Amino acid sequence: MSSPDSVELRAHAKLTRSLRIVGVRSDGYHLIDAEMVSLDVHDLLTIEPTGRGLDVTGPFAEGVPVDRSNLVARALEMVGRSGHVTIDKRIPHGGGLGGGSTDAAAVLRWAGFGTDPVRLAEASKLGADISFCLVGGRAQVSGIGEIVEPLPPLDREITLIIPPLSIPTPAAYRAWDELGGPTSDGPNDLEAGALATEPRLAWWRDMITERIGEAPVLAGSGATWFTERAFTSDERDDALGDLVDKGARVVVTRTTAEPFDS
Numbered sequence: 325m326s327s328p329d330s331v332e333l334r335a336h337a338k339l340t341r342s343l344r345i346v347g348v349r350s351d352g353y354h355l356i357d358a359e360m361v362s363l364d365v366h367d368l369l370t371i372e373p374t375g376r377g378l379d380v381t382g383p384f385a386e387g388v389p390v391d392r393s394n395l396v397a398r399a400l401e402m403v404g405r406s407g408h409v410t411i412d413k414r415i416p417h418g419g420g421l422g423g424g425s426t427d428a429a430a431v432l433r434w435a436g437f438g439t440d441p442v443r444l445a446e447a448s449k450l451g452a453d454i455s456f457c458l459v460g461g462r463a464q465v466s467g468i469g470e471i472v473e474p475l476p477p478l479d480r481e482i483t484l485i486i487p488p489l490s491i492p493t494p495a496a497y498r499a500w501d502e503l504g505g506p507t508s509d510g511p512n513d514l515e516a517g518a519l520a521t522e523p524r525l526a527w528w529r530d531m532i533t534e535r536i537g538e539a540p541v542l543a544g545s546g547a548t549w550f551t552e553r554a555f556t557s558d559e560r561d562d563a564l565g566d567l568v569d570k571g572a573r574v575v576v577t578r579t580t581a582e583p584f585d586s
Contacts, residue, residue: 330372335430337363337415338422338457340544342511353468354497361462361478365577368412369430375408382413395428395451403435418490420544422453429457445470461581477581480552487528488571489547495521496545511541518546535563
């Protein structure tokens with residue numbers, strides 16, 4: 325049971341609707357031009373300021389570190405705060421939806437970190453997606469992720485198809501570099517790097533394409549595929565039901581313009 329002074333925070337998933345990699349800095353960081361939007365699906369963080377440590381529960385808890393490598397622990401260090409944090413993990417780990425970044429951003433917001441350009445640049449050193457997750461809503465994101473320019477809200481239903489795979493973002497970028505930095509015909513330049521990192525990802529893409537009649541889009545570095553096609557619930561069950569039997573999770577969510585309650 326949480327203590328009376330505990331705080332609950334929502335940490336909303338990030339969806340990268342388009343991603344162009346436009347350069348690589350001398351320090352190895354990749355320069356991007358991306359459109360990102362917050363989703364209604366979210367993790368729930370409970371912070372007990374008088375405690376210590378980190379626990380992870382929920383449907384996507386498996387594989388999430390509970391030591392200093394977790395971005396939540398590093399965010400607390402950044403702002404000189406402490407506490408016991410329990411993460412109810414509803415965003416897949418390694419799914420390309422900014423799960424670790426949005427958890428860290430929720431902690432920074434709780435600590436009053438701010439969203440001015442200097443703060444966003446600091447946050448991006450902790451994790452490239454954290455700057456967007458601090459701002460939320462919908463935005464054009466550039467630099468290494470620290471330049472966040474708000475865009476008009478987008479109200480759209482999103483269907484996420486989450487295979488039983490996990491792709492570390494740094495590995496996808498390394499593979500993209502090794503491939504010579506290819507530009508995608510689709511909206512996500514990083515897809516080639518993700519496919520090289522986890523070849524089984526292509527099987528899921530092809531199966532989804534066959535069932536919905538159009539190619540899905542890779543969410544960030546993957547492994548989540550998504551479509552903005554409108555389905556009835558019966559149509560979605562008919563098209564994607566057998567992929568659930570093969571281990572995928574299908575999550576229906578919406579974009580959200582005001583994702584934070586802290």
